[in-house]
Amino acid sequence: MRYLPLTPEDRRQMLARVGVSSIDDLFEDVPAAARLDGLVDLPLHQGELAVERELGALAARNVAAGSVPSFLGAGAYRHHVPATVDHLIQRSEFLTAYTPYQPEVSQGTLQMLFEFQTQVALITGMEVANASMYDGATACAEAALMACRLTRREKVVLSGGLHPHYRDVTKTSVKFGSVHLDIAEPDPDGAEDLAARIDGETACVIVQNPSFFGRLKDLRALADACHAAGALLVVVVTEVVSLGLVASPGEMGADIVVAEGQSLGVPLGFGGPYVGLFACRQKHVRQMPGRLCGETVDQDGRRGYVLTLSTREQHIRREKATSNICTNAGLCALAFSIHMTLLGEAGLTELASLNHRTAVALADRLARVPGVEVMADAFFNEFTLRLAKPAAQVVETLAGKGILAGVPVSRLYANRPALENLLLVAATECNTEADGDRLASALEEALR
Amino acid sequence: MLNEGRQTRGTGTAAEGPDTWTGARALDQDTPLIFEQDSPGACGVDLPDGPDVANRLGGLERKGAIGLPGLAEPEVMRHYVRLSRQNYAIDIGVYPLGSCTMKHNPRLNEKVARMPGFSDIHPLQPESTVQGALELMDRLGHWLKTLTGMPAVALSPAAGAHGELCGLMAIRAAHEARGDARKVVLVPESAHGTNPATAAMCGYAVKSIPADETGRVDLAALEAMVDEDVAAIMLTNPNTCGLFERDIIRVAEAVHGVGAYFYCDGANFNAIVGRVRPGDLGIDAMHINLHKTFSTPHGGGGPGSGPVVFSDALAPFAPIPYVIERKDGDGFHLVEHVPDSEVQPFGRMKGFHGQMGMFTRALAYMMSHGSDGLRQVAEDAVLNANYVRASLADVMSQAFDGPCMHEALFDDSFLKGTGVSTLDIAKAMIDEGFHPMTMYFPLVVHGALLIEPTETESKDGLDRFIGAMRHIVERAKSGDAEHFAGAPYYAPRRRLDETLAARKPILRFEPAMQDAAE
Amino acid sequence: MADIRYTEDHEWISVEGKVGTIGITDYAQNQLGDVVYVELPEVGREVAKGDETAVVESVKAASEIYAPVGGKVTAVNQALEENYGLVNEDAAGAGWFMKLELSDPAELDGLMDEAAYAEFVKSLG
Incomplete structure (x- = not known):
C-alpha cells in the first residue's frame, strides 16, 4: 500500500514498545457490538493506473466547457487562468x-x-x-x-x-x-x-x-x-x-x-x-x-x-x-x-474591458436573431435574453448540438412561468467571435 | 472566567550570525509585499483589445485608479516561490498537529481533479452533459455511507464547521417538524470551539458536560443532564483527548431516551475508519472532514469539505442539493429545489453543489486504499500515536492513563518548575525541523500538547521525532529556560509580537506606510 | 477612603458615595496576559448584578466582565482605547473599566473584602 510506510516488521516492533500483543488491544475501548471484524463492503485497494483509468472514464462522460462554445455564467464564470x-x-x-x-x-x-x-x-x-x-x-x-x-x-x-x-x-x-x-x-x-x-x-x-x-x-x-x-x-x-x-x-x-x-x-x-x-x-x-x-x-x-x-x-x-x-x-x-498579481492595475482593467466588449458584441449579434430580445441596457459581461420559447428546452436542444448556450433562469427559479423564457448568457475573454456566430445561428434554428 | 493567558511576545537575544547586505541568508530570502514591487507599466498578462464597440456600462465606469501594483511574470513567479519557502508543510516533515490529521496528500488526487472533465465543467450545465460528475458524487456518497454505516449523506457542506451546522440544522428541523421546541444542546468541555459556536448559530443554548477522570464524558453527569429540553448532544469520537468514548452506546441510549439526537463530530474519523462504523454506535448525524481523513490538501487553511451522514430519522431533513439515480436506468439527477414529497430538506448550505474538487480527490484516495487499505490506515494511525506516547511517557506527562487512539495527549506537569512552557517547547520543535503539535487544546488539560502523527509517518521518521522530543524535554528540565524563551532561532521569523498586532491592527498595506519608510 | 470589594470573577469595585469604579484585579490581568482590547458598555446603560457588561480580551483569551452590583453606567475609561496596556500596567488604578451609579448598595455586602479575596486567590493555587 503505497501511502503507508510501516512494514509488518515495523508494526511488530512498535506493538512491542507499546506493550500490547496485537493492534486489536488498542481498540479495546470500542464496544464489542460495534467492532467490525471483517472489511466493509467496498472494493479493495488499487494502483494509481487503475484509479486514474476508472475516474478518467467518469470525467470523459462530462462535456468540458472549454471543449465547446460555452456561455454559462450565473455566479460561475469561465476565464483563462494563467x-x-x-x-x-x-x-x-x-x-x-x-x-x-x-x-x-x-x-x-x-x-x-x-x-x-x-x-x-x-x-x-x-x-x-x-x-x-x-x-x-x-x-x-x-x-x-x-x-x-x-x-x-x-x-x-x-x-x-x-x-x-x-x-x-x-x-x-x-x-x-x-x-x-x-x-x-x-x-x-x-x-x-x-x-x-x-x-x-x-x-x-x-x-x-x-x-x-x-x-x-x-x-x-x-x-x-x-x-x-x-x-x-x-x-x-x-x-x-x-x-x-x-x-x-x-x-x-x-x-x-x-x-x-x-x-x-x-x-x-x-x-x-x-x-x-x-x-x-x-x-x-x-x-x-x-x-x-x-x-x-x-x-x-x-x-x-x-x-x-x-x-x-x-x-x-x-x-x-x-x-x-x-x-x-x-x-x-x-x-x-x-x-490578481499577474494582472495588476493594467491587466485587470484590460481584462474587464475585453470581457465587456465581447459581451456587447455578442448582445448585438444575438439581438438580430428572430425570437430573441436582449433585455439589458447596462451590463458588464452577462445579460438576459427573452426567448420565444422556454429557455430550458432551447438549452437542451443546443447542448445536443455541442453548444452550452447559457443558464435558463428556470434552473434557479422553479415553477415561475413568467421567467420560463429567460436565458442568462455570459461572455468572457474565452469566447471568440466564431462562438457567438455559432450560438446565434443555432438559436435561430431552435426558435424557428 | 479566565482562560489561559500566555505570553505572546518573544524574549531573549538575537540569533548569532553575520549580517548580509541584502538581509538574505543564502536560500532564505524575504520578498517585499507585491505593493512594494510595483513597476508601473509592467504586467504579467498579454490580452487583445477585443471588439471595437461602444461601452454599455450605463455611465458606471470607474473613474480613479484601483491601486494594484504592476509586475511582470518572472517577478510574480519569484515572489510566490520565495514566499512558499517560508512555510512548513507536510511534504517537508512531520506535522503532528493534533486534531488536524496532517497526512500525506497524494498527487494522484491532484491529477484526477485537474482532468478537464472535472475541473472545467460549469455547475449549471445541462444534466445530460455532466452525468460523469453526478455519478462521481453518487459514488463518493456510497463510500461514505458504507464506511459509516449510515443510510443518507449530504455532500454540500464546505468544511467541518459547515458540516456541523448542516447536522444541527437537520436536527432542529426534525424537532420542529413534530412541534418540539427544545432549547439546549449538550457539548463536552473538551469539544472543538466550532461545536458550541455552531449550536449557538442554530439558536440553541449550550450546556457543558464535564469529563470524568479518564478524559471521557462523565456518563452519570450526562444522564442527570438529559431531559425533554435537550435537542441534541454533540460529541467528538474519538474525543479531543485522543480517547474512544467507551460509553458511547449508553450515551446514545440516554440521548435517544429523551427524544434528542446524537451529533458526532467526525474530525477524528481517521482513527476508526474501516474498523468501526458510527452507524453502529447510535449516531444520528456526523460530518466527515475530507481534508483530514481522506487526504485532500489543507492548502494553508482550506478549502475543506465536510459531508454529513445521517440516520433514517434525520435523512428526510437533509439539505438540497442531492444526487439521485433515476429508476429507469436513465442516469443521475440533481435535486436542486425542495420537492413536493415526503422529504423536507431544511434548505441550502452553499452556492451550487458542494466542493466537487475535494470530492474527486477524496474518491481517488479512497479507491487507492480500498476497504483493506482504509482499515490499515486506522490501525497504523493508532499504532503510530501509541508508539509516540509510549516512547515519551517516561519523560513527559501523559494526561490520561492507558492507550490512546490516533493522538497522544500530554499535559505540562512535566515542565513544572523548569520555567519552560508548552509554547516554548513548541517553538523549540521548530528549530529541530518539526512543526509543533497542537498546543493548549483541549482546554480541559493544563498546557495541553496534543500529538497526532498520522499513519503516513514511517517508524524511522517517528524515531527521529521521538529522539528530538526527548532531547528538547531533557534540555528544558536541565534549567535552560533562557534558551527556550528565545526559540525559534532558525525559522524565517523569530517569535512575532501578537500583542502589537492585536492592539493596533494593521490589516492591509497602505501606500502611506511605504512613503513613511522611504 | 474608598471601600474596595472583590468578586470571584476577579473584578474589583471601589465605592465612593453612590458611585462604584470597576476593573479587574492584578491577578486577573496576569492570568489573561497582554490585554489588547476592552469592549466597554454604553454610558447610560442600566445593568443588574451579574449582567455581562464588558469583555476584556488578550491575544488568546476573551473574558466577560459581569456587573458586581446593579446600577447605571455613568462613565467608561476612554484612556483604554489609546492604550489597553494600562490594564496590565495598573489594573487596580489607571486600568479601570467603568463607573456605575449603584442602584442598591446593599448588594456590596455579598462581595469579598481585600483579605478574603487574597485568601480566595491563594486557594486557587
Whole structure:
C-alpha cells in the first residue's frame, strides 16, 4: 500500500514498545457490538493506473466547457487562468500546509493573506477585508448576520436581483434565529424599489451588482436611503472581473461587500471549491467573521505577519463567536491573489474591458436573431435574453448540438412561468467571435 | 472566567550570525509585499483589445485608479516561490498537529481533479452533459455511507464547521417538524470551539458536560443532564483527548431516551475508519472532514469539505442539493429545489453543489486504499500515536492513563518548575525541523500538547521525532529556560509580537506606510 | 477612603458615595496576559448584578466582565482605547473599566473584602 510506510516488521516492533500483543488491544475501548471484524463492503485497494483509468472514464462522460462554445455564467464564470497560477498553488509549501497557527514557519501563507486582504479591499473600494470565506453565497449570509449584530436590528431586505442561491443560503442561516428576511420578487427588468422597503427595523439591504440578471445599477441613492434609516448597504458581486471597469461598491456607499472570487484563478470545477471575499469598513472589523491576518514585528524587529483579532473566532469565543467558520478557502485565495498579481492595475482593467466588449458584441449579434430580445441596457459581461420559447428546452436542444448556450433562469427559479423564457448568457475573454456566430445561428434554428 | 493567558511576545537575544547586505541568508530570502514591487507599466498578462464597440456600462465606469501594483511574470513567479519557502508543510516533515490529521496528500488526487472533465465543467450545465460528475458524487456518497454505516449523506457542506451546522440544522428541523421546541444542546468541555459556536448559530443554548477522570464524558453527569429540553448532544469520537468514548452506546441510549439526537463530530474519523462504523454506535448525524481523513490538501487553511451522514430519522431533513439515480436506468439527477414529497430538506448550505474538487480527490484516495487499505490506515494511525506516547511517557506527562487512539495527549506537569512552557517547547520543535503539535487544546488539560502523527509517518521518521522530543524535554528540565524563551532561532521569523498586532491592527498595506519608510 | 470589594470573577469595585469604579484585579490581568482590547458598555446603560457588561480580551483569551452590583453606567475609561496596556500596567488604578451609579448598595455586602479575596486567590493555587 503505497501511502503507508510501516512494514509488518515495523508494526511488530512498535506493538512491542507499546506493550500490547496485537493492534486489536488498542481498540479495546470500542464496544464489542460495534467492532467490525471483517472489511466493509467496498472494493479493495488499487494502483494509481487503475484509479486514474476508472475516474478518467467518469470525467470523459462530462462535456468540458472549454471543449465547446460555452456561455454559462450565473455566479460561475469561465476565464483563462494563467499557467503560473496552477503551478504555484501546487508548490508543496502552499498546498500541504495547515492554517498558519505557527507564524514563524508560516510567513509564506501569512504574507500572501495580507496581500490578498489588501487586493480585496482595493478592488471592492473598502477599508479592510478578511482572509476569505467558503464562497460568495456563504459570505452573503454572514454579511446579513454581521449587519444585524452591528445595527442590533433584525430585518434584512434582499433584492430580487440577488442570485437565488445566495438568497437561499441566507434564508438557511437565519432559519432558526430571530432575524427575518424581506425578499423582493425576481427582478429581470431592474424595476424594483428597494428604498421603499427600508424602515426603522431594517438592519441592511442586500443587493447584487451586476444583478443576477446581468444589470448594472447605480447604488448611490440606495446607499443614502439605507444610511438615512440607520441601515447598512451590503453589496454582492458574483463576477469580480467587473470591478476592473465598474465603479466599486465602496465608491457607491456600500458598508459591507461580499463577492465570489472564482473568476480569478479558480476553475469552474462544477461549482467548488470557490472563494468568498468579504470586505467592510475599518470601524466594523470586530464584528467581521472569519480569519484576519495582520502585520507586526518579530523579536528581532523584522516585519512579519500573524493571524490576529482571533478573539472574534470560535476557537476562543466558542458559543459567543461571530461565526463558526474555521477552515476557509486558503488555497483558492492564493490562486485568486496570484492571478490578481499577474494582472495588476493594467491587466485587470484590460481584462474587464475585453470581457465587456465581447459581451456587447455578442448582445448585438444575438439581438438580430428572430425570437430573441436582449433585455439589458447596462451590463458588464452577462445579460438576459427573452426567448420565444422556454429557455430550458432551447438549452437542451443546443447542448445536443455541442453548444452550452447559457443558464435558463428556470434552473434557479422553479415553477415561475413568467421567467420560463429567460436565458442568462455570459461572455468572457474565452469566447471568440466564431462562438457567438455559432450560438446565434443555432438559436435561430431552435426558435424557428 | 479566565482562560489561559500566555505570553505572546518573544524574549531573549538575537540569533548569532553575520549580517548580509541584502538581509538574505543564502536560500532564505524575504520578498517585499507585491505593493512594494510595483513597476508601473509592467504586467504579467498579454490580452487583445477585443471588439471595437461602444461601452454599455450605463455611465458606471470607474473613474480613479484601483491601486494594484504592476509586475511582470518572472517577478510574480519569484515572489510566490520565495514566499512558499517560508512555510512548513507536510511534504517537508512531520506535522503532528493534533486534531488536524496532517497526512500525506497524494498527487494522484491532484491529477484526477485537474482532468478537464472535472475541473472545467460549469455547475449549471445541462444534466445530460455532466452525468460523469453526478455519478462521481453518487459514488463518493456510497463510500461514505458504507464506511459509516449510515443510510443518507449530504455532500454540500464546505468544511467541518459547515458540516456541523448542516447536522444541527437537520436536527432542529426534525424537532420542529413534530412541534418540539427544545432549547439546549449538550457539548463536552473538551469539544472543538466550532461545536458550541455552531449550536449557538442554530439558536440553541449550550450546556457543558464535564469529563470524568479518564478524559471521557462523565456518563452519570450526562444522564442527570438529559431531559425533554435537550435537542441534541454533540460529541467528538474519538474525543479531543485522543480517547474512544467507551460509553458511547449508553450515551446514545440516554440521548435517544429523551427524544434528542446524537451529533458526532467526525474530525477524528481517521482513527476508526474501516474498523468501526458510527452507524453502529447510535449516531444520528456526523460530518466527515475530507481534508483530514481522506487526504485532500489543507492548502494553508482550506478549502475543506465536510459531508454529513445521517440516520433514517434525520435523512428526510437533509439539505438540497442531492444526487439521485433515476429508476429507469436513465442516469443521475440533481435535486436542486425542495420537492413536493415526503422529504423536507431544511434548505441550502452553499452556492451550487458542494466542493466537487475535494470530492474527486477524496474518491481517488479512497479507491487507492480500498476497504483493506482504509482499515490499515486506522490501525497504523493508532499504532503510530501509541508508539509516540509510549516512547515519551517516561519523560513527559501523559494526561490520561492507558492507550490512546490516533493522538497522544500530554499535559505540562512535566515542565513544572523548569520555567519552560508548552509554547516554548513548541517553538523549540521548530528549530529541530518539526512543526509543533497542537498546543493548549483541549482546554480541559493544563498546557495541553496534543500529538497526532498520522499513519503516513514511517517508524524511522517517528524515531527521529521521538529522539528530538526527548532531547528538547531533557534540555528544558536541565534549567535552560533562557534558551527556550528565545526559540525559534532558525525559522524565517523569530517569535512575532501578537500583542502589537492585536492592539493596533494593521490589516492591509497602505501606500502611506511605504512613503513613511522611504 | 474608598471601600474596595472583590468578586470571584476577579473584578474589583471601589465605592465612593453612590458611585462604584470597576476593573479587574492584578491577578486577573496576569492570568489573561497582554490585554489588547476592552469592549466597554454604553454610558447610560442600566445593568443588574451579574449582567455581562464588558469583555476584556488578550491575544488568546476573551473574558466577560459581569456587573458586581446593579446600577447605571455613568462613565467608561476612554484612556483604554489609546492604550489597553494600562490594564496590565495598573489594573487596580489607571486600568479601570467603568463607573456605575449603584442602584442598591446593599448588594456590596455579598462581595469579598481585600483579605478574603487574597485568601480566595491563594486557594486557587
